[in-house]
Each structure stands twice: as structure tokens, then as C-alpha cells.
Amino acid sequence: MRIDALELDFFRNYVHLEADFDPAVNVICGDNAQGKTNLLEAIAYLSGVSHRARYDKELIQFGVDRAFLKGELTARGRNFVLEAELHRGQRKALRSNGVKLKSAAELSGIFQSVLFCPEDLYLIREGAAARRKFLDDCICQLRPRYAEALAEYRRLYEHKTRILRDSEEKPSLLDTLDEFSLGMAKAGAVLIHYRAHFVKRLRETAPAVHRDFSGGREQLELRYETVSTVTDPEAAPREIFAQLLAHQEAHRAAEIASRQCLSGPHKDDLIVEIDGNLAKSFASQGQTRTAALSLKLAAREIFQQDAGEYPVLLLDDVLSELDPRRQEFVLNRIQGGQVFITCCEDDRLDRLLGGKVFRIAEGRVI
Secondary structure, eight states: OEEEEEEEEEETTEEEEEEEOOSSEEEEEOOTTSSHHHHHHHHHHTTTOOSSOSSGGGGBOTTOSEEEEEEEEEETTEEEEEEEEEETTSOOEEEETTEEESSHHHHHTTOOEEEEOGGGGGTTTSOHHHHHHHHHHHHHHHOHHHHHHHHHHHHHHHHHHHHHHHTTTOGGGGGGHHHHHHHHHHHHHHHHHHHHHHHHHHHHHHHHHHHHHTTTOOOEEEEEEOOTTOSOTTSOHHHHHHHHHHHHHHTHHHHHHHTSOOSSGGGOEEEEEETTEEHHHHOOHHHHHHHHHHHHHHHHHHHHHHHSSOOEEEEESOGGGSOHHHHHHHHHHTTTSOEEEEEOGGGOHHHHHOSEEEEEETTEEO
């Protein structure tokens, strides 16, 4: 899987960009705040993932009303042209080979990427939301049904939160509460089912990566933590649905009193342990970085197992944050697929890896 060419108009700080990429290694050099990360973000967007922007309007350059992305790529032995038109105040338009797509989930079904940025090095130490996002970003690209359920769950969660928040002033709003709880239980059951199965695959993949990374000195263990009434998170969604609904009904009075959504997969967590100790609390800085890298590289392996080819790997200024031993390990593990690596001018990755080098300044290739 690879992206051969990219065209951007008014995306972030790019007024216009046209670039052809190497099928193996692409090194993106430049000073800070020149557009290196924005270039990787555009590639990730075409795979259905936006890692920095909550809303599409944040991707559109200031002073204009629309942005355009076009990627020419090869996946599963076929050629695709993916296009995205982003508008302020309007729905985005997505197309594959000229055919309109319904959602970003359909982009993920065609093109996949795994992004690793400096913030991910602290994935283990951060709160549960960061690890949920890691799971969501991965599973959305692997399972379109999951992406649809996640979007629906978020929509219902926002509505239910507003109902609970405003219910003291408008008690009649509570008449609709059960309807939203029912919808959240249906969508939430799908989320739990797919998250549990993905974590199962991580457990089969990540410990071996971590063991190699640590020189055989450490054992990584993973555990999925979800709603307490769900006895088997890997069960069919219809079984999980009934258990979720029961949990919501038991917490209904407490939710009304606290005016918060207390029950559901929006509180899930991926528990990470190293040698039997909770990594979030007891791991050293080096151990947390090793564990985070292992999760990302394991996700790449899972993508390869599903698609039969590696996803595009996007490394955003990560190597500069690692010591030489970890740098060498990462570089040895990323063979076999297309890779984009951002760096500063003095990192000299082009000499180490070969491939094609792009130097970025003020949103332009120079």
C-alpha cells in the first residue's frame, strides 16, 4: 500500500502543493512550524483519520472557505484517486475514482495509515482517553461498521449530556433520556465488541515486539477494561447490549443527580502492565516509550495481517525524541512498506535510509 502523489489546495499552511513520493522512504526535512506535520496530516486524512483536528474547518487555511486534497495511491493491487473537498459550514465531499463516498469510513476501507507522533511516546502515562483514541483510530480503519457506530455513539452522547446538563432548568427534557440511553447501548455494544477483539490481537502481537525492543528483559501485558456488567466483551453485540442497558438503568438516578453520563464505553481503558506492574504508575520514562512504540508497531503488523500489505507509516519527528538504541530498533522494524519520516535538517536521515528527500519551508517544497 502506498501513496504515489499528493495535491493540496489551502490545506493548513499549504496554498498549493504537488508532490510525487518514493514507494519506500520519504524524508520530510525542515525547521519547526513550516508544514512537515501538516503534510503527514493530509496523508492521514485520506485514510479516514484526522489526528489533530476535531472539526474539518480547522484544516482549512485562514481567509478561505474551502480546502482540497487529492491522493493518487496503490492498494491491494489497484490504483485509486481519493479526493476530499472541505467547506466551512457545509458537509465535506469525498470521492474515490470519481465516485462519491458517504463517509470517511469508506476512505479507510481503501487506504490505511499508522501515524506515530511525539505525543504518542506518552500514550502509556496519559489518561484513558488517549488510549481509547489509539484504539479508535486503528479499529476505524479496519472495520467500517465500528467507525459508523463510533460516530453514532458520540452523537448520542453529546445529546444525552446536554439533556442531563439542562434538565434542572427544563425537567421535561428527561422524557427523552431513555431513548438516547437505548441508542447509546446499541452503538456502545458494537464498540465494546470490536475493541475487545482488537485488544486480543494486540495481546498476540505487541508483547513480542516489546520483548525484542527491551532486549528480552521485560514482559508487556495488555488488558481491556470496560463496563463492569459486561461479562464477556468479545461476545456478540446483542449480548453486550442487554448488559449495557441494565448498567445504564441501574445508574439512571445517579446520572440525573450528577447531570453526567456515568455509564458506557466512553470510559473504557487499555490497561498496560510491564512485568506485572501498572505501567501508568510505575514504568520509567524509557519503559513507557518502549511500550508506546510497541503498541504502534504492533498495530502496523495487525493492519498488514488484515490487508496483506503494510499500511503507510507516518513518523512525525519521533526519532529525535528517542535514544540511539530505540532509533535503531524502530528503523529496523519499519522495513517492507512505505514510510514518511519528518525531521530537522541536521538529522541526516536521508543518508541513513535513502529514498526521496523533501525540504519544506513556509508550506512549500523547496
